[in-house]
Amino acid sequence: MTAPSQEPHVVLAPGDRLLEVRDLTVEFRTTHGVVNAVNGVSFSLDRGETLAILGESGSGKSVSAQALMGLIDTPPGFITDGQILFHGEDLLANRHLQRQIRGRAITMIFQDALSALNPVYTVGWQIGEQLRVHRKMSRKATRARVIELMELVKIPNAAARVDDFPHQFSGGMRQRAMIAMALALDPEILIADEPTTALDVTVQAQVMELLDDLRRELGMALILITHDLGVVTEVAHRVAVMYAGRIVEQGDVNSVFKNPAHPYTEGLMKSIPRVTDKGHRLVPITGAPPSLSRIPSGCPFHPRCPYKRPDTCVEERPLLRSVLPGRLTACHFAEEVLS
Amino acid sequence: MKGYVLRRLLQFIPVVIGATFIIFALVFAIPGDPIRALAGDRPMSDAVRETLRNQYNLDDPLLIQYGKYMLALVQGDFGTTFTGRPVSDIIAQRAPVSVRLVLTAFVIQAVIGGIAGILSALRRQGFVDSLVQVSTTVLVAIPTLVLAMIGQVVFGLHLGWFPIAGAGEGWYSYILPGAMLASTSMALIARLLRTSLLENLRADYVRTATAKGLSRRRVVVRHALRNSLIPVVTFLGADLGSMLGGTVIIEGIFNLPGLGGEVFRAIGAQEGTVIVGIVTLFVLVFVSLSLIVDILYAYLDPRIRYD
Numbered sequence: 001m002t003a004p005s006q007e008p009h010v011v012l013a014p015g016d017r018l019l020e021v022r023d024l025t026v027e028f029r030t031t032h033g034v035v036n037a038v039n040g041v042s043f044s045l046d047r048g049e050t051l052a053i054l055g056e057s058g059s060g061k062s063v064s065a066q067a068l069m070g071l072i073d074t075p076p077g078f079i080t081d082g083q084i085l086f087h088g089e090d091l092l093a094n095r096h097l098q099r100q101i102r103g104r105a106i107t108m109i110f111q112d113a114l115s116a117l118n119p120v121y122t123v124g125w126q127i128g129e130q131l132r133v134h135r136k137m138s139r140k141a142t143r144a145r146v147i148e149l150m151e152l153v154k155i156p157n158a159a160a161r162v163d164d165f166p167h168q169f170s171g172g173m174r175q176r177a178m179i180a181m182a183l184a185l186d187p188e189i190l191i192a193d194e195p196t197t198a199l200d201v202t203v204q205a206q207v208m209e210l211l212d213d214l215r216r217e218l219g220m221a222l223i224l225i226t227h228d229l230g231v232v233t234e235v236a237h238r239v240a241v242m243y244a245g246r247i248v249e250q251g252d253v254n255s256v257f258k259n260p261a262h263p264y265t266e267g268l269m270k271s272i273p274r275v276t277d278k279g280h281r282l283v284p285i286t287g288a289p290p291s292l293s294r295i296p297s298g299c300p301f302h303p304r305c306p307y308k309r310p311d312t313c314v315e316e317r318p319l320l321r322s323v324l325p326g327r328l329t330a331c332h333f334a335e336e337v338l339s
Numbered sequence: 340m341k342g343y344v345l346r347r348l349l350q351f352i353p354v355v356i357g358a359t360f361i362i363f364a365l366v367f368a369i370p371g372d373p374i375r376a377l378a379g380d381r382p383m384s385d386a387v388r389e390t391l392r393n394q395y396n397l398d399d400p401l402l403i404q405y406g407k408y409m410l411a412l413v414q415g416d417f418g419t420t421f422t423g424r425p426v427s428d429i430i431a432q433r434a435p436v437s438v439r440l441v442l443t444a445f446v447i448q449a450v451i452g453g454i455a456g457i458l459s460a461l462r463r464q465g466f467v468d469s470l471v472q473v474s475t476t477v478l479v480a481i482p483t484l485v486l487a488m489i490g491q492v493v494f495g496l497h498l499g500w501f502p503i504a505g506a507g508e509g510w511y512s513y514i515l516p517g518a519m520l521a522s523t524s525m526a527l528i529a530r531l532l533r534t535s536l537l538e539n540l541r542a543d544y545v546r547t548a549t550a551k552g553l554s555r556r557r558v559v560v561r562h563a564l565r566n567s568l569i570p571v572v573t574f575l576g577a578d579l580g581s582m583l584g585g586t587v588i589i590e591g592i593f594n595l596p597g598l599g600g601e602v603f604r605a606i607g608a609q610e611g612t613v614i615v616g617i618v619t620l621f622v623l624v625f626v627s628l629s630l631i632v633d634i635l636y637a638y639l640d641p642r643i644r645y646d
Contacts (some may be wrong), residue, residue, distance in 0.1 A: 133557065
């Protein structure tokens with residue numbers, strides 16, 4: 001697999017940023033109380049960049065992505081605060097614009113491609129649907145473009161498989177079909193929500209490589225939502241680590257993984273096996289992630305944190321602050337974790 | 340698919356033989372002498388009775404009678420009534436009434452049941468949803484027989500909106516009996532479609548369709564609703580039988596001169612040829628329609644493959 005090319009980060013004026021999310025807050029009002037799924041998440045994305053959002057299930061990473069796409073069902077979900085600036089325009093303030101952008105400039109692929117594809121239509125029909133509906137393309141032109149897209153995502157024998165149904169495709173091919181669908185209208189941002197979780201390991205690598213190649217060829221930006229540290233190191237430029245609905249650490253992938261400044265990131269690093277450390281015991285993070293309807297006071301990670309100080313960590317919520325150049329961490333004792 | 344259809348068509352043979360034999364045996368088992376019933380109170384000489392019994396093979400054992408009947412049937416001869424009228428004549432005259440009744444009922448249950456199901460799923464827990472939930476429960480709970488009589492009294496007699504009996508006013512005369520025949524299935528379709536649509540609206544592929552930037556209308560109709568029709572079509576296939584049975588009751592209550600009413604009359608008169616002829620036709624219609632439903636099912640759900 002090719003190493004992600006290191007593109008320089010240019011400081012841009014706010015309006016020039018491709019995407020900037022500020023203080024995004026999402027809650028779900030259920031009969032059992034309010035679930036605070038996303039609690040003030042901010043990140044930005046530049047053209048051609050891959051941002052990985054890393055977190056366990058229930059950390060709010062998928063909900064953040066769904067909020068970007070306007071896929072949160074209200075009720076029970078409510079976006080109570082924040083801005084999503086796409087080329088400087090707030091999508092949350094302009095629902096009409098969000099509908100214009102959804103599926104066109106920003107597209108999304110999902111974890112389980114079998115259930116994400118409609119079982120009763122052919123793969124070709126589903127890839128071409130947006131071309132017919134949004135671009136008013138003719139049947140014939142659509143079919144030609146669909147086959148082109150299927151070839152772009154390296155589905156072998158595309159011309160013959162265009163009329164197959166999703167259940168006739170293998171898992172990896174289905175995810176490729178999903179990607180083809182997402183590329184149909186030349187998006188600027190592709191959000192991939194755990195795109196390889198449901199796949200075999202060898203197929204996972206192929207799909208990730210494909211996504212990385214396509215990003216470079218088509219010059220789009222990629223938001224990769226995952227819990228897989230390996231995937232992150234292979235293709236992402238920057239990573240945002242989420243815990244209990246907040247970003248706890250954000251920065252350049254190599255730097256974050258080599259030298260984590262947040263105890264949670266550090267814990268994640270210690271909990272994965274490494275070939276070079278063979279024979280060493282893995283150190284799991286003790287305890288379980290908190291319920292999003294009862295997030296602990298102060299730092300949400302404090303009940304599981306080895307660096308915990310009774311007063312500060314239990315009472316004061318740490319804010320994201322710059323601890324190294326290009327690194328944001330939400331920990332009172334980040335310097336201690338770093339050393 | 341071709342092989343499947345062919346095999347299904349071959350299955351018609353044992354089904355028809357089995358069904359006709361059962362009906363034939365049941366008619367054979369009806370106590371009493373149909374010839375005597377035909378004569379009523381008038382005296383009938385033994386010679387005449389013998390001739391008639393011979394003519395209708397009534398003295399043969401069951402299997403011989405059945406064999407003779409089937410032999411004639413495969414040559415297209417449905418037999419005659421005791422008054423000498425060909426049964427095929429009766430069928431030709433009465434079938435259009437029953438077809439109209441069933442069609443009316445089918446349209447009513449598909450359209451009203453379908454719309455009610457869709458609206459209650461899209462406005463979940465709203466007023467329409469509650470109304471549909473309550474009214475469908477009531478409709479399912481009341482037997483068709485009772486409902487038909489209530490409908491006749493309320494809409495026919497008191498309100499005077501529809502004719503009470505007969506088929507004298509063309510298609511208009513079929514609306515009330517059709518609605519009564521459709522009532523239970525209409526309620527079940529509404530509920531089934533509601534559940535199925537609610538489930539599909541939460542499905543991953545509906546989220547994908549939304550993420551593709553399609554309009555809400557297209558997401559609901561082309562994606563969610565299209566998939567929700569699968570269980571409804573399965574239900575319709577199974578429901579056809581009860582619909583044909585229902586025509587016997589409804590045609591009786593509304594005095595419609597259809598096949599169902601004729602069966603009802605023939606049972607009273609012990610006219611075996613009429614009963615068996617019409618019921619055989621019902622069986623054939625039922626198996627043909629089920630075959631069509633099964634083929635439609637494979638078309639609706641490409642994961643189903645008949646081979």
